[in-house]
Amino acid sequence: MNDLTERQKFILTLVIHEYIRTATPVGSQHLVARYNLDMSSATVRNELAVLTERGYLRQPHTSAGRVPTEEGYRYFVSRLIQATELPDSTRRMISHQFYQMRHDVEQWMRLAASVLAHQSRAASLVTAPHPEKARLKHLELIATRGRQVLMVLVMVGGEIHQRILILNEPVGQDQLSQAAHRITTLYYGKDAEQIRALRSLVEGLEADVLEWVLEEMEQVDSVVAGEIYLDGLTNVLSEPEFTTSDEARRALKLLEEPTLLQDLLARTVLAHAPGGVQVLIGGEGTWEELRQCSMVLGSYGAPGLVVGTLGILGPMRMSYGRAISIVRFMSSLLSDLVSETLMDDSAIKSDGEVNHEEG
């Protein structure tokens, strides 16, 4: 398969740019006029014919301009796109906003989703940082009433899980605190598997509680991603390809369905190296709901500790350069933020053999 000539690549780029701009099929004369090309429309037409032949463009009907195909977008994204870096001022402004609200992970997630949606003018999604393997950091038991106890579980990485336990018999707060404290010191930094192996270290009340802890931690492990934050859903509705709201529905449905979305994220983003940016164009044959859409996905996190994913979803006709640069930027920004916040925890080896600085 011969590669395209430079001029063909150039023209393909122009067509894609123009189509992204106008959302209407682009013709040869239009192209030479708008970009002051020093060739005639006939020449362009010939090249367009080649590109159509190769499957990078298509015509909606015999006598219309050309529209990029999925293949066309893919070729463009993988080989022709040039990085459109975010202006420094924008980067600084965004960073500033994040450092304003220091250390509030939930706020960060919302802000990240908001920034992504705003900058890309598309729908955005961000998942909260999630431990690759949950490891215990701190356990707290709070007596409520009678046999009811509020269990608060802090994972290495800062994720908090809560749950209400019903004990067999009422237990005082002091006894609960003591049990929690013992479990914390005994199992600090260990994952569910390791705890299970060492569970004979405790008995009685503590053993009962430990079962709940294990159950919760295993549940955390079974989920591939943290809570999902969405924003800018309405952006995508304003795109002309979604005037027939039926197509829009299918795409939004995907975002509403946490399991589907997590599946998608797990398969694409988490499977790849962190830091990189994946571009899914037209569902890639796998995701029927996204036939009309593209996603630009990335991941962030503190290596070996927590990971999260983030990305934007928009029409296939989206400004990929901009999208990729904003996703990449947010990805590194969030990585910095969570790494910075959790730097201490990265010292905890997964074998749990690090001393808890305990008095």
Added chain:
Amino acid sequence: MNDLTERQKFILTLVIHEYIRTATPVGSQHLVARYNLDMSSATVRNELAVLTERGYLRQPHTSAGRVPTEEGYRYFVSRLIQATELPDSTRRMISHQFYQMRHDVEQWMRLAASVLAHQSRAASLVTAPHPEKARLKHLELIATRGRQVLMVLVMVGGEIHQRILILNEPVGQDQLSQAAHRITTLYYGKDAEQIRALRSLVEGLEADVLEWVLEEMEQVDSVVAGEIYLDGLTNVLSEPEFTTSDEARRALKLLEEPTLLQDLLARTVLAHAPGGVQVLIGGEGTWEELRQCSMVLGSYGAPGLVVGTLGILGPMRMSYGRAISIVRFMSSLLSDLVSETLMDDSAIKSDGEVNHEEG
């Protein structure tokens, strides 16, 4: 203003029912045919004319059937609607689902949103239970690295807030635990105002921490509602009145904008008695974004302790009977659930004069 005759009410009801069913203007002949009325279309026509005169109906153009006006819906909802109770089997099935996942508030919220959306075939929203006035239940401080400390704040009602503090100098875990313990015992059950009045009880590290606690609690108080759970957004997109996605965008935008939504909830639901169900039709002149929509809103909670709101948003042409019954049912179900879970806390008077059962 004379009231309507029985027959006029009857016909208005029929028109509304039929319009909800078909989404097309309904004419006199159609009405007599479909409902086997024992009067002629001419008679119906006369009554329709009266109802139009009164402002309960309107015709899209001179020679079309009638469509209910906002006023028409309001009259219907406030005076004509008859309770369509949920079938017992459905109620039991829903309850069962909730009791399956005992004591996981977050799951309840998601399930509630899902059930509301599913049963009403519209968009739903549920806010997490939120204390009317935050009162301290438990404080935990967890050393992370150097001067960094994870603060976990449990409010009466079970709401958990976390935050990372940066102390002036490193402090060991034991000292932190002790400080947290002292603050918990001293200020258990008190609200921000009361704590502020008594803040001279502590000094040094504890005083510093208490400032953070107060800040966080005051922030909680300043927010009118908990986190918002949405579901079924795509349902509303499939309604025929939203094929022109512009109108749909405006409505969904409202749901995406937490501040606007909280404002709306605060003004309508929280201002009224709990348990009741409010119906907002066509934005009621205040909410421009909802011109085409209606909302059925309710609240739930444990009296004096926590409240949350829930509701559904759909086209004005929605099945109000069904909507109201499902909202009412979910409202009481959630009230039961949270009351049951938090029963202990209701013993805590707002003056904080209840002993913490401490060893």
Added chain:
DNA sequence: AATTAGCACTCTCACCGCGAGAGTGCTAAA
């Protein structure tokens, strides 16, 4: 050999007119 001008051809889309159909209001009779 590559490019370009010229041209015939194709297809969409916006516009128009028209007739069917649904629904109305009015009047007069029951």
Added chain:
DNA sequence: TTTAGCACTCTCGCGGTGAGAGTGCTAATT
């Protein structure tokens, strides 16, 4: 008070039509 009858109005779907945009092909040009 209700109803049958009727003339009237307005929408909506239909086919036809012409402008316009864009194409592919061919022959001339560089």
